[in-house]
Every structure is written in C-alpha cells, then in structure tokens.
Amino acid sequence: MSSTTDHSMTPMGPTARSLGLLNCHVCRRLYPARETPAGHHLHCSLCKASLHRRKSNSLARTWALVIAAMLLYLPANIFPIMSVVISGRGEPDTILSGVVALMNADAMVIAILIFFASITVPMLKLCGLTFLLISVQRRSHWRPKDRTRLYRLIEVIGRWSMIDMFMLSILVALVKLGAVATIEPGIGATSFAAVVVLTMFAAESFDPRLIWDSIEEDR
Amino acid sequence: MTGLASQAHALIACQDCDLIHEKRAIPDGHKANCARCGSLLYCHPHNSIQRTFALAMACLVLFLVANLSHFMSFSLHGRVQEAHILTGVLELYRGGLMGLALLVFLTSFLAPLMNILLLLALAGPIYFGKAPRYLPVAFRLYEGLCPWAMVSVYLLGVFVAIVKLADLASTPIGLGFYALIALMLLMTATQARFDPESLWKAIESRR
Numbered sequence: 001m002s003s004t005t006d007h008s009m010t011p012m013g014p015t016a017r018s019l020g021l022l023n024c025h026v027c028r029r030l031y032p033a034r035e036t037p038a039g040h041h042l043h044c045s046l047c048k049a050s051l052h053r054r055k056s057n058s059l060a061r062t063w064a065l066v067i068a069a070m071l072l073y074l075p076a077n078i079f080p081i082m083s084v085v086i087s088g089r090g091e092p093d094t095i096l097s098g099v100v101a102l103m104n105a106d107a108m109v110i111a112i113l114i115f116f117a118s119i120t121v122p123m124l125k126l127c128g129l130t131f132l133l134i135s136v137q138r139r140s141h142w143r144p145k146d147r148t149r150l151y152r153l154i155e156v157i158g159r160w161s162m163i164d165m166f167m168l169s170i171l172v173a174l175v176k177l178g179a180v181a182t183i184e185p186g187i188g189a190t191s192f193a194a195v196v197v198l199t200m201f202a203a204e205s206f207d208p209r210l211i212w213d214s215i216e217e218d219r
Numbered sequence: 220m221t222g223l224a225s226q227a228h229a230l231i232a233c234q235d236c237d238l239i240h241e242k243r244a245i246p247d248g249h250k251a252n253c254a255r256c257g258s259l260l261y262c263h264p265h266n267s268i269q270r271t272f273a274l275a276m277a278c279l280v281l282f283l284v285a286n287l288s289h290f291m292s293f294s295l296h297g298r299v300q301e302a303h304i305l306t307g308v309l310e311l312y313r314g315g316l317m318g319l320a321l322l323v324f325l326t327s328f329l330a331p332l333m334n335i336l337l338l339l340a341l342a343g344p345i346y347f348g349k350a351p352r353y354l355p356v357a358f359r360l361y362e363g364l365c366p367w368a369m370v371s372v373y374l375l376g377v378f379v380a381i382v383k384l385a386d387l388a389s390t391p392i393g394l395g396f397y398a399l400i401a402l403m404l405l406m407t408a409t410q411a412r413f414d415p416e417s418l419w420k421a422i423e424s425r426r
Contacts, residue, residue, distance in 0.1 A: 012255070014239045016232035021239075023232040026359055027419045028261075030227040046419055047355035086387065102382070110382045113375070148235050148256040159369050162326060166369075166376025169307030169323045171383065172314055174293040174300050174390075185314045193319045200366060212236040212256075 015216065017209075022051040055207040059133060065202035066129050072191045072198065073122065079188035082168055084175075092186060095119065095164060117163045118192075125161075125199045128154045132206060139214035151208045158203055161196045165189065231260055267414040272342040274409035278335045281402040286328070290377060290395035295388040303395065304328055304373070330368040331406065337361040338409060341418060350425040358418060365410070371403045 016023045021030040024044040031051060036042055041050040080092030093101065095118045102111035128150055135147060168189055175183045231242050233253035240260060245251055250262035264270070289301035304327050311320035337357050344351050377396065384390050 015237040016239055017237055019239060021227055021230075021232065023234070023237070025234065026355070026362070027415070028231055028234070029419070030230055030232060032227065046422060047358070049355070049359065105382075105386065107382045110379055114379060117375075144236070145256050148258065152235070152258065155366075159326075159366065159372050160375075162369055162372045163376050163379060165319060165323060166307075166327065166373045167379040167383065169311050169319075169327075170291075170302055170376060170380040172310040173302045173307040174291070174380070174384065175387075176300060176310065185311060185316050185319065190316055190318050193322050197322065204366070208235045208256075209237045212238075 012219075015212070017053060017213070018216065022053060024049055024051055054209060054213075055205060058205055058207040058210060059136065061205040062129060062133055062202050065198050065205060066126060066133065069122075069195050069198035069202060070126055072194045073126065076122075076188055076191035076195050079191065080186035081164065081189040081192060082171065082186050083184045084171075085182045085184070094188060095192065098164070114164060117160045121157050121161045122195055122199065125154050125158055125203065129199070129202055129206060132211070136210045136214070139218065141215050141218070144211050144215055147211050148208050151203075151206065151211075155203050158196070158200050161192075161199075165193055165196070233258055233260060261416055262414060263416075264412050264414055267412055267417050268342050268346050271338055271409060271413045272346050274405055274412060275335055275338040275342065278402060278405050278409055279339070281398050281405060282332060282335055285395050285398035285402050288394040288398065290399055291381060291390050291392045293384060293388055293390050301393070326367050326369040327373045330364045331370050331402075334361060334364055334368050334410075335406070337364070338413060342413070345418065345421045350421045354418060354422060358415060368406070370399065370406055374399050374403050 016030060020033050022033050022042060023030055024047065026049040027044060027047040029044060029046055031042060031044065033053065034042060041052065043050055077095055080094050081098070083092040084090045095114075099111050099115045099119070102108075102114060132147060132151060132154075135142065168183075168185055171183045172185055229242055231240050232238070233240065233256060235258040236253060236256040238253055238255045240251070240254065242261070243251070245261075245263060247263050247265050251260040252258065253260055286304055289303050292299055292301040294300075305324075308320050308324045308328070311323060337360060340357050341354060341361065344354070377399065381390055381392070
C-alpha cells in the first residue's frame with residue numbers, strides 16, 4: 001500500500017460537475033444529471049443512494065453546527081468536568097486545571113497529550129472550519145490543495161478529543177468506594193461531549209468540493 | 220467532453236475536489252490518488268475480502284474478551300473495584316449524565332461491535348460468492364458508524380486513567396487491557412483491508 005499511482009491527467013481537467021455528472025457518494029459510480037420534479041432526487045441504480053451534485057445546504061448546516069459548538073465551548077471550559085473527592089477533601093477540575101494537575105504530578109507526556117486532545121483539537125476544528133467556511137463564501141483562490149488537506153485533517157483528528165470523556169467514564173467506574181474516595185462528573189463534561197459531537201457533524205456536513213468550485217467558475 | 224460523459228462507467232470523480240479521472244488497472248496493494256488534491260481515489264488491497272472476513276472474525280473474539288474481562292482494577296484499603304467498558308457507561312448514567320453515557324456507549328461499545336458484525340455481514344457472503352440485497356444498506360451503515368468507533372481513543376483514555384490514579388491507589392491492569400490493545404490494532408488492519416469496490420463489483424456481476 002506504500003506506492004501510489006499518479007494520474008497524468010491535467011490537474012485542471014474536467015470535473016463531474018462540468019461534465020454534467022452526478023457522483024454517487026456511496027459507491028462512486030457516475031450518472032448523467034437529469035431534470036427531476038421538485039422534491040425528488042435521482043437514485044443510484046447500484047446502491048440506491050440518492051444523488052446530489054453537492055452535499056445539500058452544506059454551508060448553512062456547517063455554520064449552524066460550528067456556531068452551536070462555539071457557544072457550548074465556553075461552558076465546556078468554564079465548568080468542571082469532574083470533582084475528585086478523597087477522604088472528604090477535593091476540588092472540581094476543569095479541562096485546563098486537569099492538565100495543570102497532570103503537569104504538577106510530573107506526568108508531562110500525558111499532560112501534553114490531554115492538552116493536545118482536549119484544548120488544541122477542538123480549537124483547531126472550530127477555527128479551521130470557520131476559516132474554510134469564510135474562504136469558500138469569499139470565493140477565495142488561496143491554496144485550495146492546502147485547504148482540502150486542512151479539511152481532511154479536521155475530519156481525522158476530531159475523535160481524539162474524546163480521551164478526556166473516556167477517562168472520566170473509567171474513573172467513575174473505578175472510584176466508587178463510598179466515604180474514602182468519590183468522583184463526581186460535572187456539567188462541563190456534558191458540554192464538552194456536545195462540542196465533540198457537534199464538530200464531528202459539522203465536519204461531515206462541509207463539502208470540500210466547494211473549495212474548488214469557485215476557482216473553476218472564475219476561470 | 221460529451222464523449223467522456225458517455226463513458227461514465229470508466230471514470231471516477233474525486234470525492235474531495237470533483238476532478239474526473241479515468242479508472243486504470245493498478246497492481247494489488249497499490250492505491251491511486253487524485254492528481255489535483257491528493258485524496259484517495261481507489262485502492263486494491265491483497266485478497267481484500269478473504270482477509271477482511273478472517274480479521275473481522277478475530278476482532279469479534281477480541282471484542283468479547285475485551286468486554287467480558289476487566290481492563291483495570293482499583294484497590295484502596297482492601298476494597299477492589301474492577302472496570303469494564305460498560306460499567307463506565309452505567310456509572311455515568313447513574314451520575315445523571317445521560318447524554319455522556321449514551322455517547323460513551325455508542326463510541327466505545329455499540330459502534331465498534333456493529334462495525335465488526337457489519338464487516339462480517341459484508342465480506343462473508345461475497346467470500347462465498349453471494350450478493351444478498353442488504354449489502355448496500357449494510358455498507359452505508361458501516362460507513363456512517365466508522366467515525367464513531369473509537370477503540371483507539373478509548374485505549375488512550377485508559378492510559379490517562381492509570382496515570383491519574385497512580386498516586387491514589389494501586390491499579391493493576393487486567394486481561395481486558397491487552398485484549399483492547401489487540402482489538403485496536405486488528406480493527407485498524409481490518410478496515411484498511413476492506414475494499415468497498417469489491418462489494419459493488421460483486422453486486423454488478425450478480426445482475
């Protein structure tokens with residue numbers, strides 16, 4: 001799987017859209033676009049998926065999900081995700097204070113990992129998607145290949161933000177020893193989980209082909 | 220250009236930038252990338268279907284082991300508590316965090332299990348030369364669940380939990396931990412082996 005085959009076709013060759021073809025997003029077969037009555041779609045004859053030229057309402061949907069995620073990003077970072085109480089003493093931990101606690105406990109590698117997964121990744125996703133949305137709406141011609149790469153990166157790294165949530169589920173399962181030690185999940189955890197879910201849906205609803213569309217239309 | 224459009228079956232469009240490519244025969248084990256944006260067009264892993272089926276069977280066994288035996292335990296003042304994936308879900312639910320419990324259940328249990336079963340249901344019939352009607356639906360479900368199956372992320376969560384609890388009490392790891400590591404590696408290998416194109420070819424040849 002290491003070597004790749006290069007297609008020698010000119011990079012600015014025809015697109016499915018310019019040839020009037022619809023690309024089945026499931027089985028990748030191409031079909032000539034035909035007029036359909038309003039509210040009806042063509043369907044792939046092989047896998048029965050409905051055919052669309054582009055993901056429907058991609059920009060509006062992605063904006064809505066990104067804005068919702070941004071709003072929830074605040075409570076996710078302000079409110080504690082859990083409180084660890086040992087022998088009656090303990091204090092609530094936010095995401096950031098959890099990272100600081102790990103640094104103080106000399107667990108530097110884990111601290112960096114959590115910082116990356118819980119703070120860098122959600123920020124990168126929100127900022128990256130906002131940047132992609134604005135650049136598409138401004139019909140930008142700036143480095144389309146790199147913007148497509150940024151999109152693929154956003155798609156791939158999103159899941160890693162869940163580390164903190166999984167750790168929390170493990171801690172609450174392990175530490176239920178009554179008076180000695182308890183771990184209480186906090187409201188920040190739900191907000192943070194919602195941010196992860198919303199940004200995953202946002203990445204899925206964005207259509208990277210829009211990056212290339214305006215470049216072709218303006219040629 | 221109308222000439223190109225009439226041969227739609229010999230063409231493939233890049234999913235990320237829409238550029239049209241002519242499909243070409245590539246050697247087993249190679250892959251073809253888009254000339255413009257570099258995203259994957261298609262690939263032909265060696266013996267895709269046989270290996271997917273065999274690996275998915277192994278994944279299923281590991282999934283059972285990973286869930287039936289605890290992956291770590293926690294002992295403090297003589298009291299021992301064992302952790303399974305599902306006990307974590309249950310405790311979140313009891314703690315009042317319904318949404319989070321559901322999300323952890325979906326990403327660490329339901330989606331990985333469904334993906335393994337769906338891969339068996341997809342590769343199995345094709346391996347035996349059949350193409351049942353449910354294949355396209357099963358594939359779309361599989362594809363939709365892929366981003367939500369997070370065994371590898373869960374495993375890192377286990378590592379972090381071990382470090383967090385290290386100075387509180389002893390946290391010996393159990394058999395489930397090793398099963399989780401093996402499951403993560405095997406699931407990655409299985410999904411990389413699976414070539415959806417063989418699915419569509421099998422359906423086309425049955426018509």
